[in-house]
Amino acid sequence: xxxxxxxxxxxxxxxxxxxxxxxxxxxxxxxxxxxxxxxxxxxxxxxxxxxxxxxxxxxxxxxxxxxxxxxxxxxxxxxxxxxxxxxxxxxxxxxxxxxxxxxxxxxxxxxxxxxxxxxxxxxxxxxxxxxxxxxxxxxxxxxxxxxxxxxxxxxxxxxxxxxxxxxxxxxxxxxxxxxxxxxxxxxxxxxxxxxxxxxxxxxxxxxxx
Amino acid sequence: xxxxxxxxxxxxxxxxxxxxxxxxxxxxxxxxxxxxxxxxxxxxxxxxxxxxxxxxxxxxxxxxxxxxxxxxxxxxxxxxxxxxxxxxxxxxxxxxxxxxxxxxxxxxxxxxxxxxxxxxxxxxxxxxxxxxxxxxxxxxxxxxxxxxxxxxxxxxxxxxxxxxxxxxxxxxxxxxxxxxxxxxxxxxxxxxxxxxxxxxxxxxxxxxx
Amino acid sequence: xxxxxxxxxxxxxxxxxxxxxxxxxxxxxxxxxxxxxxxxxxxxxxxxxxxxxxxxxxxxxxxxxxxxxxxxxxxxxxxxxxxxxxxxxxxxxxxxxxxxxxxxxxxxxxxxxxxxxxxxxxxxxxxxxxxxxxxxxxxxxxxxxxxxxxxxxxxxxxxxxxxxxxxxxxxxxxxxxxxxxxxxxxxxxxxxxxxxxxxxxxxxxxxxx
Amino acid sequence: xxxxxxxxxxxxxxxxxxxxxxxxxxxxxxxxxxxxxxxxxxxxxxxxxxxxxxxxxxxxxxxxxxxxxxxxxxxxxxxxxxxxxxxxxxxxxxxxxxxxxxxxxxxxxxxxxxxxxxxxxxxxxxxxxxxxxxxxxxxxxxxxxxxxxxxxxxxxxxxxxxxxxxxxxxxxxxxxxxxxxxxxxxxxxxxxxxxxxxxxxxxxxxxxx
DNA sequence: CATGAATGAGCATTCATTCAT
DNA sequence: CATGAATGAATGCTCATTCAT
Numbered sequence: 001x002x003x004x005x006x007x008x009x010x011x012x013x014x015x016x017x018x019x020x021x022x023x024x025x026x027x028x029x030x031x032x033x034x035x036x037x038x039x040x041x042x043x044x045x046x047x048x049x050x051x052x053x054x055x056x057x058x059x060x061x062x063x064x065x066x067x068x069x070x071x072x073x074x075x076x077x078x079x080x081x082x083x084x085x086x087x088x089x090x091x092x093x094x095x096x097x098x099x100x101x102x103x104x105x106x107x108x109x110x111x112x113x114x115x116x117x118x119x120x121x122x123x124x125x126x127x128x129x130x131x132x133x134x135x136x137x138x139x140x141x142x143x144x145x146x147x148x149x150x151x152x153x154x155x156x157x158x159x160x161x162x163x164x165x166x167x168x169x170x171x172x173x174x175x176x177x178x179x180x181x182x183x184x185x186x187x188x189x190x191x192x193x194x195x196x197x198x199x200x201x202x203x204x205x206x207x208x209x
Numbered sequence: 210x211x212x213x214x215x216x217x218x219x220x221x222x223x224x225x226x227x228x229x230x231x232x233x234x235x236x237x238x239x240x241x242x243x244x245x246x247x248x249x250x251x252x253x254x255x256x257x258x259x260x261x262x263x264x265x266x267x268x269x270x271x272x273x274x275x276x277x278x279x280x281x282x283x284x285x286x287x288x289x290x291x292x293x294x295x296x297x298x299x300x301x302x303x304x305x306x307x308x309x310x311x312x313x314x315x316x317x318x319x320x321x322x323x324x325x326x327x328x329x330x331x332x333x334x335x336x337x338x339x340x341x342x343x344x345x346x347x348x349x350x351x352x353x354x355x356x357x358x359x360x361x362x363x364x365x366x367x368x369x370x371x372x373x374x375x376x377x378x379x380x381x382x383x384x385x386x387x388x389x390x391x392x393x394x395x396x397x398x399x400x401x402x403x404x405x406x407x408x409x410x411x412x413x414x415x416x417x418x
Numbered sequence: 419x420x421x422x423x424x425x426x427x428x429x430x431x432x433x434x435x436x437x438x439x440x441x442x443x444x445x446x447x448x449x450x451x452x453x454x455x456x457x458x459x460x461x462x463x464x465x466x467x468x469x470x471x472x473x474x475x476x477x478x479x480x481x482x483x484x485x486x487x488x489x490x491x492x493x494x495x496x497x498x499x500x501x502x503x504x505x506x507x508x509x510x511x512x513x514x515x516x517x518x519x520x521x522x523x524x525x526x527x528x529x530x531x532x533x534x535x536x537x538x539x540x541x542x543x544x545x546x547x548x549x550x551x552x553x554x555x556x557x558x559x560x561x562x563x564x565x566x567x568x569x570x571x572x573x574x575x576x577x578x579x580x581x582x583x584x585x586x587x588x589x590x591x592x593x594x595x596x597x598x599x600x601x602x603x604x605x606x607x608x609x610x611x612x613x614x615x616x617x618x619x620x621x622x623x624x625x626x627x
Numbered sequence: 628x629x630x631x632x633x634x635x636x637x638x639x640x641x642x643x644x645x646x647x648x649x650x651x652x653x654x655x656x657x658x659x660x661x662x663x664x665x666x667x668x669x670x671x672x673x674x675x676x677x678x679x680x681x682x683x684x685x686x687x688x689x690x691x692x693x694x695x696x697x698x699x700x701x702x703x704x705x706x707x708x709x710x711x712x713x714x715x716x717x718x719x720x721x722x723x724x725x726x727x728x729x730x731x732x733x734x735x736x737x738x739x740x741x742x743x744x745x746x747x748x749x750x751x752x753x754x755x756x757x758x759x760x761x762x763x764x765x766x767x768x769x770x771x772x773x774x775x776x777x778x779x780x781x782x783x784x785x786x787x788x789x790x791x792x793x794x795x796x797x798x799x800x801x802x803x804x805x806x807x808x809x810x811x812x813x814x815x816x817x818x819x820x821x822x823x824x825x826x827x828x829x830x831x832x833x834x835x836x
Numbered sequence: 837c838a839t840g841a842a843t844g845a846g847c848a849t850t851c852a853t854t855c856a857t
Numbered sequence: 858c859a860t861g862a863a864t865g866a867a868t869g870c871t872c873a874t875t876c877a878t
């Protein structure tokens with residue numbers, strides 16, 4: 001639980017693929033030890049058991065996302081533009097760490113049950129979006145919606161699941177391009193919606209009548 | 210092992226909360242036996258082990274979603290309207306089965322690794338959306354997007370994460386209302402997007418210049 | 419913890435020597451399993467772990483002593499005679515179960531920490547003596563001493579340590595003879611004391627002056 | 628590993644209660660380190676592992692008893708008087724070191740298996756008594772018994788168990804008084820026996836007839 | 837000398853699963 | 858059909874001990 005030596009930390013990443021593939025419960029500590037080259041007992045010396053390993057790995061990912069998104073969000077642009085930047089940032093990190101992402105999803109239940117991770121999850125993914133939505137309303141770059149928190153959750157889902165899907169697919173040769181592609185798709189959806197203008201008119205008409 | 214007696218089936222649902230709360234690996238067969246009142250060996254007699262329990266529980270949920278969404282999608286309306294109906298249908302089922310939903314997500318990794326479930330997952334969640342998106346383009350009620358499959362994935366995320374969030378929150382007194390609220394929020398997002406028309410102009414301007 | 423099947427119970431005795439020799443902590447469950455022929459998991463199914471094994475074994479010994487002594491004490495003789503009988507009974511059982519006795523002594527600390535054993539210990543060893551001492555005073559066959567409970571404890575020690583010593587020594591060919599020999603020695607000590615009558619006079623004289 | 632600095636030695640006594648309470652196997656070196664304030668590795672530097680700690684602690688106790696009893700036994704008095712003194716000496720030391728006594732008894736099995744301790748045990752407890760008994764016969768202050776070694780063992784038990792019982796009971800405010808009380812009780816028993824003179828007559832009569 | 841850090845070796849316990857009744 | 862009893866197989870974790878500084 002102390003700040004584990006940089007060397008160990010880096011070795012530990014060798015376990016990510018394992019966990020992504022089999023889930024934490026399907027991964028024996030011995031497997032982790034073997035995959036990382038760190039003696040079992042040493043893992044226990046530095047981390048708090050198997051959960052500790054997951055916690056360390058995911059904390060790292062979450063911190064990374066958190067900080068990249070944080071940067072993207074802190075510019076002087078309007079909220080809409082910053083939302084696009086945030087989406088790109090999050091997807092960029094996710095695509096760059098496919099195994100961690102898959103581990104996160106595969107053990108989402110457990111991650112949720114690990115208090116520290118639960119808040120990191122919230123901080124990394126949900127909060128910035130919610131924040132941006134509110135700011136967008138203030139600066140006129142995003143629409144006021146009826147149920148902001150539900151919409152924020154939904155936007156979170158749109159981004160994250162896209163990222164996950166990218167992470168789960170066989171890692172492409174050009175992660176940056178993948179990220180850009182998904183980022184564009186998500187932004188197109190989230191900002192402009194899918195309805196055609198005609199269907200919008202029809203729909204409003206329908207509701208009016 | 211296929212057709213378990215109706216009584217057992219209903220008892221088995223008593224295990225959903227357990228699994229939702231602790232994950233399948235955190236749930237002992239003995240726990241399930243105790244929670245459901247079904248003797249351990251009897252569970253084995255009817256189902257194929259622990260995974261069998263999860264498979265049974267989730268298959269049921271997935272079938273339900275699949276069929277409800279199927280109905281919603283099979284009307285004569287335009288694709289956009291049917292998309293709204295599909296969202297409402299999916300969210301309706303999810304909100305009504307919060308524990309199963311959480312079990313599904315919590316053990317997503319395992320579900321993914323169970324072949325039968327993996328396809329059911331795809332069929333229930335992703336396919337109808339993808340299908341609808343294509344049909345919407347055809348009937349002019351939905352926009353043509355640059356990367357349809359990425360967008361479909363993203364829409365799937367928008368819907369599902371919203372549903373999950375509803376399922377995780379303390380079950381409200383009025384599930385139908387919850388479903389409606391979330392459904393509206395998701396549709397607002399997915400159909401109309403978040404950008405204000407002004408920001409759209411600005412943005413296009415910015416891109417042009 | 420349920421009344422284990424007679425067959426298992428008898429097999430379990432095969433572990434006594436092991437435990438006597440190495441102490442419970444020095445004895446692996448696997449050793450016990452091997453020595454008794456009972457599969458490890460079956461031991462766990464019936465008993466509560468390693469402590470459970472010790473508890474079972476010693477409970478048995480203690481019950482046996484308790485009941486044999488109980489019989490010896492329940493005759494119509496005077497207390498002194500019954501004390502002799504009790505000593506013989508206790509030593510008889512101890513000599514007949516040398517391994518259990520040694521296990522008991524070797525793990526006395528643990529036995530003391532196991533609540534059930536602690537009381538059984540008291541009941542089997544200490545109580546009958548204390549009782550007899552009191553009755554002996556009443557019927558005039560035993561002396562009134564200044565500190566009855568301290569003396570009872572001491573008598574208990576005289577008997578038990580003698581028995582232990584007999585149990586620890588290589589088991590003789592004729593246990594009954596051993597028991598009789600030790601029994602006689604203990605009774606001689608406990609009933610008549612070691613002082614010569616001359617030394618008694620001297621001593622009283624010394625105190626008087 | 629022999630001569631540990633006085634300061635460490637004194638700190639080490641802080642572990643006695645721990646060991647008395649839980650047994651040596653139930654006491655982790657880390658516990659000992661924490662309880663004594665001596666770093667784990669330092670304990671290893673000075674002593675030979677866990678057994679070394681026990682050995683150190685008990686050797687000390689045994690030496691103490693040995694020497695105190697030795698003094699008591701080396702006077703010019705008759706054997707009977709010296710036996711009384713020896714009893715008082717042994718009980719005095721035991722009562723003054725209740726935790727060590729309990730540790731000794733609780734881990735009697737192990738102590739017995741530690742060669743050095745085994746002989747120290749014999750030397751401290753058994754030998755002086757045996758010696759005294761023989762001398763008493765020679766100087767006429769103690770009776771000739773049929774089985775001297777069995778009786779010596781029994782006397783040893785009478786004394787030691789009394790001392791233990793005193794050590795286990797909550798340590799009284801006045802250890803010296805306790806020791807005296809128990810000492811008197813033990814001597815009363817061991818020297819004069821419990822039989823009333825009437826019962827002695829009856830008994831001999833009974834045997835004769 | 838003293839000790840923080842690291843680890844090899846060990847093992848109790850758990851649990852899913854089977855099967856005789 | 859249903860199930861109480863039994864167990865094989867697996868593994869997370871502990872802890873005494875070592876050693877480089």
